Amino acid sequence: MSEIEKIKKWLKFAILLSPEVKSEFFYFDKTNDEFFSILNIDYFLFDKKKRIIKGISPYYTQKELEILKKRIYKINKKSNSIIEIPKLGILEDEKKIEQQTTHFLELNKINLEKVKLLEIIQKDILPDFHKKTTKIKRWWEIWKKG
Numbered sequence: 001m002s003e004i005e006k007i008k009k010w011l012k013f014a015i016l017l018s019p020e021v022k023s024e025f026f027y028f029d030k031t032n033d034e035f036f037s038i039l040n041i042d043y044f045l046f047d048k049k050k051r052i053i054k055g056i057s058p059y060y061t062q063k064e065l066e067i068l069k070k071r072i073y074k075i076n077k078k079s080n081s082i083i084e085i086p087k088l089g090i091l092e093d094e095k096k097i098e099q100q101t102t103h104f105l106e107l108n109k110i111n112l113e114k115v116k117l118l119e120i121i122q123k124d125i126l127p128d129f130h131k132k133t134t135k136i137k138r139w140w141e142i143w144k145k146g
Contacts, residue, residue: 017087026085036118
């Protein structure tokens with residue numbers, strides 16, 4: 001799967017979520033030309049002074065936590081450089097999904113050939129008891145349909 005195909009799949013997934021889903025939010029960072037998502041629980045990775053709580057997250061590297069911290073700060077300050085991707089819910093057909101995706105990209109002047117997707121490697125929640133190593137999965141492996 002090419003990078004553009006991954007981004008399109010990710011964007012469609014975000015758009016097709018119900019607006020009632022409050023566990024994950026999807027954004028585009030215009031400053032870094034990067035799509036990313038934030039889990040609701042990610043806000044608990046920081047103390048009251050917005051410092052990273054040491055040793056709290058097995059899911060993110062220190063670098064990823066720093067990026068997350070900056071992005072959460074921008075979201076809370078309603079920065080113009082962060083665009084929330086609308087959750088529209090289930091659309092009737094593939095044509096409408098394509099139309100909404102294209103509309104979002106055109107409205108925000110996003111060129112898929114110049115952007116990237118922040119890929120946070122998520123660890124499996126359930127351990128594989130047959131192996132001694134932790135299984136690593138990317139977002140599309142965890143959230144794929146079927």
